Structures are given as structure tokens and as C-alpha cells.
Amino acid sequence: MGSRCACTWILGLAGFRVVHTESDGEHSDSRLTIRIERRGLRRYPCSGCGRRVSRVRSMGDRTWDDLPWAAHPVTLVYAQRRVRCRHCGIRTERIDFADPKARVTRRLRQQIGVDCQSMPTSHAAVRHGVSWSKARRAEAAFLADWDRTRPRHRPRHLGADEIQRGKGQ
Numbered sequence: 001m002g003s004r005c006a007c008t009w010i011l012g013l014a015g016f017r018v019v020h021t022e023s024d025g026e027h028s029d030s031r032l033t034i035r036i037e038r039r040g041l042r043r044y045p046c047s048g049c050g051r052r053v054s055r056v057r058s059m060g061d062r063t064w065d066d067l068p069w070a071a072h073p074v075t076l077v078y079a080q081r082r083v084r085c086r087h088c089g090i091r092t093e094r095i096d097f098a099d100p101k102a103r104v105t106r107r108l109r110q111q112i113g114v115d116c117q118s119m120p121t122s123h124a125a126v127r128h129g130v131s132w133s134k135a136r137r138a139e140a141a142f143l144a145d146w147d148r149t150r151p152r153h154r155p156r157h158l159g160a161d162e163i164q165r166g167k168g169q
């Protein structure tokens with residue numbers, strides 16, 4: 001595996017660096033597991049107020065599916081902290097690259113969401129190497145986001161159910 005600096009650069013997640021990469025095989029399409037850590041000071045943004053907090057109460061590994069590296073599907077691993085914030089009490093650390101309870105990164109969600117507008121969810125799931133339920137959740141989050149950020153430009157309201165029906169499932 002290449003240097004960690006190169007891996008960090010390729011990953012391109014602001015504020016995070018690659019600690020370790022692992023492949024589950026030698027194949028060109030084997031899954032890459034990438035462990036990441038925050039760069040710099042050991043302070044973690046509180047999900048309540050956004051302030052950076054250094055008092056960590058606990059931590060636990062979480063995983064997110066991310067965009068592939070060439071033909072390798074990618075899983076990110078990060079030990080997300082629970083912090084003791086002076087203003088909010090005990091909160092989870094805020095992670096900018098994913099929605100709070102999402103199992104995929106925002107950028108993968110974006111791609112799945114776009115693909116789901118032109119192909120069945122199951123096809124998008126296969127294409128991005130995620131389960132159907134992950135793809136379905138990503139699609140729903142993508143649509144909700146789209147709905148929220150473009151209130152004036154949509155030609156008419158399309159519900160997720162309508163779009164689903166439009167695919168003839």
C-alpha cells in the first residue's frame with residue numbers, strides 16, 4: 001500500500017488523515033477498509049453547538065461506505081468520540097462528511113441519489129457496492145436534501161413514492 005500521505009491526499013476528506021489501509025484480498029475489486037483519524041489537535045466538534053471539545057468520554061468505531069478507489073469499494077472506519085461539552089453536556093462528535101445516522105458518506109449518498117433518478121435502486125446499490133437498504137436510505141436522504149435546498153426551482157413536487165412507482169417496481 002502507498003504512503004499514508006498519498007492515501008490521505010487521495011481520500012480528500014478535510015481534517016482527516018489515513019492511519020491504515022487494509023484490503024480483504026488481492027483482487028482488483030477487493031474491498032478496501034480505510035481507518036482515518038482527525039488531523040492536528042485532539043479536539044472534537046460537539047454535535048450540539050459545534051464547539052471543539054477536548055474532553056472525551058468514550059469512543060467507538062463507526063463505519064461508512066464511501067466512494068470507490070478505482071475498482072475497490074471502500075469502507076471508512078473512524079473511532080467517533082462522545083465528548084463532554086461544557087455547554088451541551090455529553091454529545092456525539094460531529095462528523096462533517098456524513099449525515100448524523102447515515103451509513104454512507106455524503107459524497108457517496110450524492111452519487112447514489114443521482115443514479116437512482118435514472119435506474120432502479122437495486123441497480124444503483126450493485127453499482128456502488130452497497131446493500132439495497134443503504135442505497136434506499138441514501139436515495140431518500142438525497143431527495144430530502146434536494147427538496148430542502150431547491151424550493152423554488154423544482155418544476156413540481158415529486159415524492160419519493162412517485163419516483164419509486166415511476167421505476168415500475
Ligand SMILES: [Zn+2]
Nearest residue numbers: 046049085088
Ligand atoms: Zn456543545
